[in-house]
Each structure stands twice: as structure tokens, then as C-alpha cells.
Amino acid sequence: MSKHVVVIGGGVAGLEAAGRLSKVGFEVSLLEKEDKTGGHLNNWYKLFPDRRSSSEVNEYLDRISINGQVKLLTNTTIEKFSRNKTNLTILTNNGEELVADAVIVATGFDLFKSSRKEEYGYGIYDNVITSAELEEMFWKNNIALVNGKEPEKIGIVHCVGSRDEKVGNLYCSKLCCVTAVKQAIEIREYLPESKVFCFYMDMRMGGAYYEELYREAQEKWGVSFIRGKVSEAGESFDNKLVIKVEDTLAGRPLKMELDMLVLMAGMEMSEGGKKIAALGGLNTGENKFFAAADHHFGSNVSNVEGVFYAGTCTAPMNITETISHARAAVSEVMEYLKDDRK
Amino acid sequence: MGKFGFTISKGRQIDYDSNDRSIAAYIFEREPSFRLCIECGGCSATCTTGNLTKFSLRELNILIKRGENDQVRESIGKCMLCGKCTLVCPRGVNTRNIVSLAKKAFQLTDGYAI
Numbered sequence: 001m002s003k004h005v006v007v008i009g010g011g012v013a014g015l016e017a018a019g020r021l022s023k024v025g026f027e028v029s030l031l032e033k034e035d036k037t038g039g040h041l042n043n044w045y046k047l048f049p050d051r052r053s054s055s056e057v058n059e060y061l062d063r064i065s066i067n068g069q070v071k072l073l074t075n076t077t078i079e080k081f082s083r084n085k086t087n088l089t090i091l092t093n094n095g096e097e098l099v100a101d102a103v104i105v106a107t108g109f110d111l112f113k114s115s116r117k118e119e120y121g122y123g124i125y126d127n128v129i130t131s132a133e134l135e136e137m138f139w140k141n142n143i144a145l146v147n148g149k150e151p152e153k154i155g156i157v158h159c160v161g162s163r164d165e166k167v168g169n170l171y172c173s174k175l176c177c178v179t180a181v182k183q184a185i186e187i188r189e190y191l192p193e194s195k196v197f198c199f200y201m202d203m204r205m206g207g208a209y210y211e212e213l214y215r216e217a218q219e220k221w222g223v224s225f226i227r228g229k230v231s232e233a234g235e236s237f238d239n240k241l242v243i244k245v246e247d248t249l250a251g252r253p254l255k256m257e258l259d260m261l262v263l264m265a266g267m268e269m270s271e272g273g274k275k276i277a278a279l280g281g282l283n284t285g286e287n288k289f290f291a292a293a294d295h296h297f298g299s300n301v302s303n304v305e306g307v308f309y310a311g312t313c314t315a316p317m318n319i320t321e322t323i324s325h326a327r328a329a330v331s332e333v334m335e336y337l338k339d340d341r342k
Numbered sequence: 343m344g345k346f347g348f349t350i351s352k353g354r355q356i357d358y359d360s361n362d363r364s365i366a367a368y369i370f371e372r373e374p375s376f377r378l379c380i381e382c383g384g385c386s387a388t389c390t391t392g393n394l395t396k397f398s399l400r401e402l403n404i405l406i407k408r409g410e411n412d413q414v415r416e417s418i419g420k421c422m423l424c425g426k427c428t429l430v431c432p433r434g435v436n437t438r439n440i441v442s443l444a445k446k447a448f449q450l451t452d453g454y455a456i
Contacts, residue, residue, distance in 0.1 A: 119430070163380075165434035201382040201432075229382035231430045246383025246392075251401060253386055253393050 002027050003337045006090055006100040008078065008276065011039025012061065012319055013311025014106035016326035019064030021104075024334060029098055030065065031076045031090075033272055037066060039108055045138035047319065048175075048182040049209035057319060077272070081280040088306055102333045105282070105290065105302070106310040106326065107273035112161025112169070112265040119232040120157060120263055125241060127151070128233060128261045130160075131176070134183055143190050151194060151259035154187055155243055156180045157230045158200040162266030171287045173266035174316045177204045180264050181217045188221040197224045197256070199245055207318060226254065233261055267316040280304060290314050300329040308332050361409025368447040369406065369440055376440055378433040379403050385427030385437050391420045399427050399437055406444055418444055419456045 003026055007018040010032030018030040036042070038061070044054045066072045073092065080091035081103075090098040114122040114130050121128045126146040129137075137143045145151050158180055162173040177200065184196045203225070205211040217223040228245040236242050240257045247254040269288040277284050283303045285291035290313050293301035300308045310329035311322040369376050385399040386392045392399065397420045405414050418441060427437040449455045 159432070164432040166430075166432060201380060227383075228387060229384040229430075229432060231384045231387035244387045244393075246386035246398070246400060248381055248383035248386075248400060251398060253389070253398075 003101040004029070004099065005102045005104065005333055005337075006031065006088070006098050007104045007106055007310075008090075009039070009106035009108055009272070009311075009313070010034075010037035010066075010072070010074070011106065011108045011311065012041055012057070012322045013108065013313070013326040013329075014039075014104070015061035015065040016323045017104045017106055017310045017329050018066075018070045019061070019068060020327055020330040021333065022065070022069045024330070026333075026337075027071075028069070029071045029073060029100075031078070031092065032072065032074045033077050035074050037062070037072065037074070040111075041319075043132055043135055045135045046182070046186065048178045049207065049213045051182065051186070078276060078279060081276060083280070083304055083306065100306075101337055102306045102308065104308050104310050104326075104329050104333065105273070105276060105313055106329075107270050107276060107313045109267040109289075109312040109316065110270045112167070112173075112268050114160055114263045114265050116167055117160055117164075117263070120160065120230065120261070121233040121235075121241070122263060125233065125235050125261075126239075127241060127259060128263065130263050130265045131179055131183060132265065134187075134262050138186060138190075141190075143187060145259060149259075150191055152191075153256075153258045154194060154196050154260045154262065155230075155241075155256065155258040156184055156196065156198045156262045156264060157243075158198065158264050159229065160263040160265050161268070163201065169266060169268065169287070171316070172204060174204065174206070175318055176264035176266055177202075178207060178210045178213065180262075181205075181210070181214050181223070183262065184223040185213070185217050185221050188223065195224070196221075197226055197258075199226050199228060199230045199243070201227070201229050208320075228254070267312060270313065273313045280307065282307065287315070300325065300332045306336065308336075356408050356410060358408065362411060363407070363409040364451065365411055365414070365444055365447045366406050366409065368450075369443045372443050373436055373439050375433070375435045376403070378435050380433055382432060384430040384432060385435075388426045388430045390424065390426070391422060395420055397421070399441075402444075403435075403437070403440065406440075411448075414444065415448060415452075415456060418448075 005026045007014045007030045022028045077093045088100045228248045230245045283291040292299045308329045310326040391397045421441045425438040
């Protein structure tokens, strides 16, 4: 009988890992808390840096995983997670008991809840939205204010919930800068008359073709970049948003009226991940993500034998990195189970 | 010989090696969060003084670190110590305390209060 591997989480990492494991002959169960797989990818319209459709990646993931031999359990969460001498036991919310020879945790991330940065007025003022909500507007092909009008001036705030001691997240979420650039371009494309301003602390364009996209945003789309952390958003008498920031390069405080403010929400350890960490006794780091055994050569390895990590449950990653990390997790599982594998 | 009306103007360069950074050293020792500033300008954006007069806490921080003390002496008195800067700082820099410490350090060095 072939060995049984349980993959927890049906996002990019989980689908990739499950598909690959199944391909090399393992019996694979994939647990997903929602009613369908795809995770955050389902909410994103187009992907950086080439702005391809997210559906293409989703189709690829479906093709290699759930359309194959992977046993998919949706609407499934975990109630118990324990290790005994030879295997791991998982009890699901549906009362199903799964016995696994190895487990890959791929519980991903949650987007930072922007209402926690109260000073930006999310949930207080109309037309303060998150990056995810802007993606929804792209999906619907309708970028509009609450009153139905098209916004003319749009501000994008970088680092919302990242690099911010005030919310307990010291780390950089790494993808928000390039997401801001991508979304700025998309807004300009959709609303050619609009003006878009990105407010950043540092532009972190550390990925293949990110810097080029940044350049394109300036050169082709006329996006303005202002270096300063927005300290607060308010509302003027005529219901326009007003933001305050220091234009640090000009060395002077700056205020600006905007129709719409888009908050680049960062990535945090998912609530599901936190629950599994507690149930399974898995170590988490200072950044609250799962702490891998070694930062350089053990990034898929956990502190519990037979349990491995894949993707953004360990740190912010883009899709390319997530897929690579998932494949690496599969390689760890193969090595772990090789001795008495059929 | 008559004067030609020329003077040698002081360079604009920050003379890093000659500058006196003892004020910065005094603050570093007592308020380690002074090291954490990333120049985002959140403090200056929220600062009431900075919105009304030529005063920037972010600039003040960097000038102290570079030892450009004369410029700091000129403007530091404008701070009203309200502490809003400290509330918004994403790095948890205790800006308010930095101003207090800088004033103290200047008093020790100069022999009089700013």
C-alpha cells in the first residue's frame, strides 16, 4: 500500500504539493476550509509582473492536483492533530479521522485587517478600500466610488500592516510594493483620465521584472511616487478624502485631496495556521509565521517529525516562490518516506 | 589693498569626520530606539509645529546623527513635546524623548538651555 500524505490548505502551495505528491505515487488527501480550492488566487484578477490572468495559474493548479488522483476534502478544518510513534492523526470538523505518514502544512496567509490601522479610515470613510477590494473591482470591470462615480484622484498607501511596530508586524510583506505598482497601472489603464499617487517608505522591487514594471508605471502610465508614510486620512467638508504625509524628499509636509484611497494590506500568519500550530505543537517565529527548522536549508522542515511546510505559512512569498517552496516540501516528504516506500 | 568683496563660502557638504556627534552619542545611549528611524516622515506629517513652521522631526533626527548641531539648535525649541510623532512612528522610535534628550545634551554642552 502506498503511503498517505495529508496536505492542509488548498491554496497555491497546497495544490502544487498535493499534485506533485500524487504524481510520484503517494496517496494524497487535500484539506481545504473553504468550499473550493485556489485560496487568495481566486480574489486576484491579474498577476504581477506580467499581468497574466490569475485563472491561468488556477487552471494549471487544478490540472495537476484535484483533476488527478488527489482526494479533496472541502469545507474541512482540523479539530485534532497529533503525532504518535509511526504516524500522524488528524480529526476533521466532519468527524473524519485521517491517518497520515506525513503532513504538509500549507495554510498560507491572511491579509492584514486594515481596520486595525484606524488612522487610515478603513471602515470609517467611504472610498477607503483595500488592495483586495480593488481586485474585486477589476474582476467586475468597474472601478467606482460608493456614489457610482469614477474616481479621478487615487492614492495608494504602501506598508499597511507591514513594517509597523504599532500593529506588531516588523517584517516587510514583500509583495505589496509590486502589487501597488501593478494596480496603479491597471487603474490608469482602466481610467485614462485618472491620476494615481503611490505613497511609499521604500520601493522594494526585489523580484524578476518588478523594477521594470515600476519604470513602466512612471514612463508609460505617469504614476506619481511620493516618498513618505501617510500618517492619517480624514475627510474634507465636501466629502473628499484628505491625507497627510511628509514628502520626505522635498522635506515638507504635504496634504492632498483624493477621491479614493487604496490600502496595500500586508500578509500575516493565517488564523487557520495559528490554530494548527497550537493543536500540533508546531513552533512559530517572532513574525508569527511557522518557524522552519533552518532558515537556509530547512525551510520546509518543522519541529514535529513527519510534518513539513509549504508556502506562505512560513513567510510572505510570491506565487513563483510558493510553487518552488511546495515542490521542495514534496522532495522533503519523498526523502522522509523513502525507506519503506513501495 | 582694497577688499574685493569676495569671501570664501562655507561648503554645503556635511563634513562627517569633523562634525561633533556627541549629542547623537548621548541620545543613542539613553534612547536606543533613536537608531531605528527609517526616514518615513510619519512624525513630520502629523506634527502640528511642522505643518505651520519650518520644522521637521525627521530632519532633526538625521541632522543630530550627522552632527549638524547648529541647525538642530536653531529649530529644536519649536517642538511642543505633544508626542503625536511617537504615536504614529512605525518603528517605535520615541521621538519625543529624543527631543528632550537632545535639549538636555545641548544644555550640558553649551552650558545653557535652548
